[in-house]
Amino acid sequence: MPSPVRKVGRHRAEDRRPPRRSRLSHPPVRVAVATGVACCLGVGLFAGARGGLGDGKPPPGALADRAASAAEADQRASRSFQRGGSAAVTPGGTASPLATLSPARPTEPARPTPVAGLSxxxxxxxxxxxxxxxxxxxxxxxxxxxxxxxxxxxxxxxxxxxxxxxxxxxxxxxxxxxxxxxxxxxxxxxxxxxxxxxxxxxxxxxxxxxxxxxxxxxxxxxxxxxxxxxxxxxxxxxxxxxxxxxxxxxxxxxx
Structure with missing residues (x-):
């Protein structure tokens, strides 16, 4: 009776093949980098919400940015809300809020229309x-x-x-x-x-x-x-x- 064929060699060859990667899987390095970026963003947002880097003080330049934003918003409001006439335009192309506050020139009263043959x-x-x-x-x-x-x-x-x-x-x-x-x-x-x-x-x-x-x-x-x-x-x-x-x-x- 012939002896059964052993398939050990075949199984060993298959074992030596590298496992197939799933299309949805990510390399470990990319996962680690993405995780690190997310952590950094989370820390930055948390620190910004606290108003600083953990020491209770605003980060450098924050006050200047806020002041610039407020000035820009006020400038937009001045352009949209004109007081007493059209706003003057400065050489830079922006409307000057103070120009609208200048008093209007007084007009001379109308002279009476002559009647009864008068000059x-x-x-x-x-x-x-x-x-x-x-x-x-x-x-x-x-x-x-x-x-x-x-x-x-x-x-x-x-x-x-x-x-x-x-x-x-x-x-x-x-x-x-x-x-x-x-x-x-x-x-x-x-x-x-x-x-x-x-x-x-x-x-x-x-x-x-x-x-x-x-x-x-x-x-x-x-x-x-x-x-x-x-x-x-x-x-x-x-x-x-x-x-x-x-x-x-x-x-x-x-x-």
Whole structure:
């Protein structure tokens, strides 16, 4: 009976073959490196959460980074929230927050539109007369009396006097030769109305007229002519009446 074949040699040859590696397995070296990197990252994140490297102090440069981040965030907010107008752009291309805080330039008030055949200069003088009366809380009738008086006395022009050379040194719109009478209301310095310099100022002259009108007892019940004459003491007392309608239109236009 033949002896059985021994397969020891075959098994030994198979034993000498290196084991097959699984596709999902990793070399030990790579696993160790990956594990070490993960550990380092974990330690770094933990230390960052603690605010330092374990000694309770922020790492070098952390405060500077935080300050830079805060400044950048504030700059973005300044660009998006503009105060009072468009932000100016600096040479670097960023908006300057301080530029939006600069005060706006004041605008000049609009000049009144002339009415009743007046020039712009005459209308400006009428506005001064009305504005002074309003500040003094004078009633509307007083404004009409004052404008009618100025229409008669100076045609609503700030006149110098040919007899007072000093008056020509101040802003004026022509001149007259009625004694030493000057200004919108032709008031005389020699009669105690004020100095030449004062009376050549339309606002001062208007105030002087209103204060004198206040002193007239019952002036509200007087006609425009009688009220004006009680202040001016003119040689032509009835000349003011013809200006009442025109003066009323001017006061109405000035509101």
């Amino acid at each position: 712009q200069a005459q209308m400006d003088n009428a506005k001064t007369i009305v504005d002074v009366g309003v500040r003094l809380r004078m009633p509307r009738r007083a404004l009409v009396v004052a404008v009618a008086t100025a229409l008669q006395e100076s045609d609503l022009r700030n006149l110098a006097s040919d007899r007072l050379p000093e008056s020509s040194r101040y802003p004026h719109q022509g001149s007259g030769d009625d004694h030493d009478s000057v200004g919108l209301f032709q008031q005389r310095p020699s009669s105690g109305w004020g100095s030449v310099r004062e009376l050549m100022q339309p606002a001062y002259a208007s105030r002087a007229f209103y204060l004198a009108l206040r002193e007239v007892s019952g002036w509200q019940r007087l006609s425009v002519t009688a009220a004006a004459q009680s202040v001016q003491k003119s040689a032509y007392p009835h000349a003011y009446a013809k200006h009442e309608h025109r003066a009323t239109a001017i006061v109405d236009a000035l509101g």
